[in-house]
Amino acid sequence: MEFKGKSLLITGGTGSLGKALTSHILREHSDIRRLIIFSRDEQKQFQMAQEYPVESYPQIRFFIGDVRDKPRLVRAFKGVDYVIHAAAMKHVHLAEYNPEECIKTNIGGAQNVVDACFETNVERVVALSTDKACAPINLYGATKLTSDKLFIAANNIKGDNPIRFSVVRYGNVMGSNGSVIPFFIKRKKAGQDLPITDENMTRFNISLQGGVDMVMHALKHAWGGELFVPKLPSYKILDVAEAIGPDRDKPVVGIRPGEKIHEEMITPSDSFYTYDLGTYFAILPATHKWSLDEFKKTFNAKKVPAGFSYNSGDNDEWETVETLRSLIKEHVDASFAFS
Template sequence: MFEKSSILITGGTGSLGKALTKELVTKHPDISKVVIFSRDEQKQFQMAQEYPEDQYPQLRFLIGDVRDKDRVVRAFKGIDYVIHAAAMKHVPIAEYNPDECVKTNIGGAQNIIHASLETGVKRVVALSTDKACAPINLYGATKLTSDKLFIAANNIKGWNPIRFSVVRYGNVMGSNGSVIPFFMKKKKDGTLPITDPGMTRFNISLQGGVDMVMHALKNAWGGELFVPKIPSYKILDVANAIGPECEKPVVGIRPGEKLHEEMITSSDSFYTYDLGEYYVIIPSHPSWDRQKFIEEFDATKVEEGFTYNSGENESWETIESLKELIKIHVTPNY
């Protein structure tokens, strides 16, 4: 599929962007070009040191901001596939800087869509978050808006064969700013602050996130929102896996946080199908034949009223499994 094609990753110097880059340049040697598009020159410089030009001639680094439509259009010329990972994602920072969050997460999404339609891009996969499902904070609200924009883009493309889809998942284990690296740093102080002993979150590895993006790139018909079947963990179990000897004071839930995260609401259940490894929420009025889609992917409709949240999940990480996962996915980076 990717032979002699070009792929651009917005936010390519982030945790998932770097993992996607590694996947593409190591497992898909036929790709002609992988472009890392981001606004942080220092991160680009550091990432470029990991991929020497003589060994990875297909890799390009391009400074730019998704807020700047002209720059995005220029970057997209000659690009076949776009993975949109750029976002302002820290909940408290977004609450304190709402205009900036809206400009990046919503305005940036609009620029990605319009630039893709104006150039020769074939497929776009946008990354979402569980916080976009029934959002209670600004970050989640902007990402829900972004999701809706990308899904609706399939209705305005006209003759253009481009396909837009979205992938939504929970906390990426070990990603920048997530709870596990935070606890690992705080462990040195002997104290791990717990927001609420009953708090739960979904958990996905970086590779799991990469696999899901690749699945959407290869299989999306346009307008789908893919959700992975992944385990949950309790925040208290994460703390006990990292620092069993540490004090664990309860500090209270921060503004904009939920006790449990959702990825599929009961309202979504009317359009949600089980694909085996993933769930998919399809558009209420898809541009393609729903029955053919069901047959193609052996999709099974979920029951009306079905919900998918981290507190009522069927699959759970334990303290022991978390220790193993941290050893594999997080410790090598510290």
């Protein structure tokens, strides 16, 4: 895929994945013309600009704005070739207590991004989803499912416009802002206990680099309308706590509003449209403008069995206490000393 002379914009670009994408793109595609970081947090933009001074990184631009503000998006998208939509309100319990705000950002903002892309002739768009959008039981998941549908459906109204919209869905990003691992590490260092919501709780696990690789794969290979799902290991929340603080108490405090015991990324109902691509699964749109036979041939795609599902509690691959410790040292806190 050509990046030389191209412009790429990341909404929510000051978040964990946005920063990882920025590092990857500047390292691997230094011939990019512009890399635009679009977000609403001026303090995070100020801090990120210290990491990427214009003297050393003349390609980078910082653009303050909110995805709720369509005119601002249209202005930011002018001359942009590729968009990665990572902006979202993401905390499950906060969305439960502030539903209107979550809807404005995650649904209204998604539609604004779609509309702005059409108005400015963006070529390719990748939107970030979440495992919580699959069979959602909380508002956050429901808004992200709606967002997924908006981006996928946008391919049906593009006419002769060559733009391609796709979605990537993955599990908890190890060490990202708001995730459980930094929370546990902070409490461990403070000599506090590690509260467990439920001893049976499981989650999918992906590294920041894994998330970056998946976004770049979708940006390069999507034909339009695919929802990509990675093949990931699961972990038990109790094993995470044991890996970080084997000498700490682990009281069970109960699940928070909107939490699941296990996460799904593909439901049995999705199986009728799901194909195995090797590293990833792809849930294909019910209607599309390209040849399914050609798609299967190009990617050696194999249809999954009817009734197939992908659930963190029924996974075939699991992290252990030992592998979690190694991953935490590698991806989260290399200096952390485990007891």
